[in-house]
Amino acid sequence: MEKRKIYMDYAATTPVKQEVVDIMQPYFTEYFGNASSFHGFGRDAKEALDESREKVAALINAQPSEIYFTGGGSESDNWAIEGAAFAARMKDPTKNHIITSKIEHHAVLHTCEYLEKVHGFEVTYLEVDSKGRIDLQQLEEAITDATIIISVMFANNEIGTIEPIKEIGEIAKKHGVLFHTDAVQAAGNIPIDVKELNVDMMSMSSHKIYGPKGIGSMYMRRGVKIHNLIHGGEQEKGKRAGTENIPAIVGYGKAAEIAKANLSHHVEELTRLSRKLVDGVLERIPYTRVNGDQENRLPGTTNFAFEFIEGEGILLLLDMLGIAGSSGSACTSGSLDPSHVLLSIGLIPEIAHGSLRLTVGDFTTEEDIDYILENLPGVIEKLRSMSPLYDEAKQAGRI
Ligand SMILES: Cc1ncc(COP(=O)(O)O)c(C=O)c1O
Structure with missing residues (x-):
């Protein structure tokens, strides 16, 4: 029997959808022109570039002229924060303060640390509550005349x-401070309308x-002015140099178009599957909790904490069963430090270590969830049976 393969990460x-692959294909071989070139090949590429920009803009109700293509979420985060910081300080040297939160992705956190350590900016890292939400009053109190x-x-x-x-956007606007948000996990997963939010920049x-x-x-x-991160040619209205990756941009545009068309169904379906997963796990496995906010949450992302065991062990045994999960963000799963996010929401390291993130997506099926619910309890039980912490808790009569 072929081994089951269940992607829960x-x-x-995400896998690239077939329609996306199909639309990209001719841009490698047939419409391979440089979008800056003054001939038919160039015009074809430029046309595709413009169309994709419209599709990406439509996903978040922006104007196409407000969308700049980059090499991914990390680059966008770096650009927004560095670009804003350098532009503001050049205009007014007293402007040297950045506010972010403790639970950002490393693309934001490490950019802030770099600006702090190498360029002398001051950074406030906002605390979050046990659900992972920032405190708006704390945010407002952190704003000073120097805040950029x-x-x-x-x-x-x-x-x-x-x-x-x-x-947050309202507070930023009230104080005349720029607001950037990293929407890498949110865009395409929940409805976003930038016209309703006072967002200046979004990755x-x-x-x-x-x-x-x-x-x-x-x-x-429109109207936001920041420094460039990538210097060179005049692509992206002179704001992001480098010959555009047309096949990728065309694919991204198609993915955004599909995401917009399917959004309400996507949210409904992912919410339903996640609910089934959470209810099933909590019912079957004791000493388990779900981390994060249960109301204000992405429809497909669930983070469990299983007491007395380590996330790495869970991942390993799940992988042997063909189930792909994560013990934190992909970028930190190479390290054994407990996740900065889980520590920030107040989990003690022992519990943070026992975390497992399972994310459902467009290709997740009812049967996938059933298979997980059949197999996960055995995995957790096996690891607990080998855990000195579990043994200790039993001996001490705590469980
Ligand atoms: C919240 C968040 N921001 C930024 C990134 C980085 O995006 P990219 O992989 O496109 O550079 C990720 C990717 O994991 C993310 O989850």
Whole structure:
């Protein structure tokens, strides 16, 4: 019998949809022109570029002219924060303060640390509550005359918590501070209308919405002026140099178009499957909790904490059963440090270590969830039976 393969790691990346692959294909061989070239091949590429920009803009109700293609979510995050910081300080040297949260993706956190350590900016890292939400009062109190930008993620990649973006935007606007949000996990997974949110800049990534990797975008509201990150030619209205990756951009555009068309069904279906997963796991496995906000959350992302055991062990045994999950963000799963997100929501390291992120997506089936519910309890039981912590708790009569 062929081994089952169940992908439950859509937050790390998604498979590229067949329609997306199909539409990309001719742009490698037939319409391979450089979009800046002054001939038919160039015009074909330019046309595809413009169409894709419209599709990406439509997903978040932006104007196409407000969308800039980048090499992915990380680049967009780096660009927004560095670009804003350098532009503001050049105009007014007293402007040197950035506000972000403790649970951002490393693309934001490490950019802030770099600006702090190498360029002398000051950064405030906002605390979050036990659900992973920032405190709006704390945010407002952190703003000073020196503040340039607030960067708070739309939705967290590990626990799925959605931040109060509209309210943050209002505070930013009131104080004349720029607001950037990393919407890499949110865009295409929940409805986003930038016209309703006071967002100045927003990062998105194609490979989280069933498009190709290495391509993403930045929404930059009309009138926002920041420095460039990538210097060179005049592509992207002179704001992001480099010959455009047309096949990837075309794929990203198609993925955005599909995401927009399917959004309400997608949210409904992922919510239903996640509910089944959560209810089934909590019913079958004791000493288990779900991390993050249960109301303001992404429909497909669930983060469990199983007491007394380690996430790495769970992943290994699940992998042997053909189930692909994650013990945190893909970028940190190479390290054994407990996740900064789980520690920030107040989990003690022992419990943070026992976390498992399972994300459902467009190709997840009812049977996949059944298979997980059949197999996960045995995995957890096996690991607990070998766990000194579990033994200790039993001996001490705590369980
Ligand atoms: C919240 C968040 N921001 C940024 C990124 C980085 O995006 P990319 O992989 O496109 O560089 C990721 C990817 O895991 C993410 O989840």
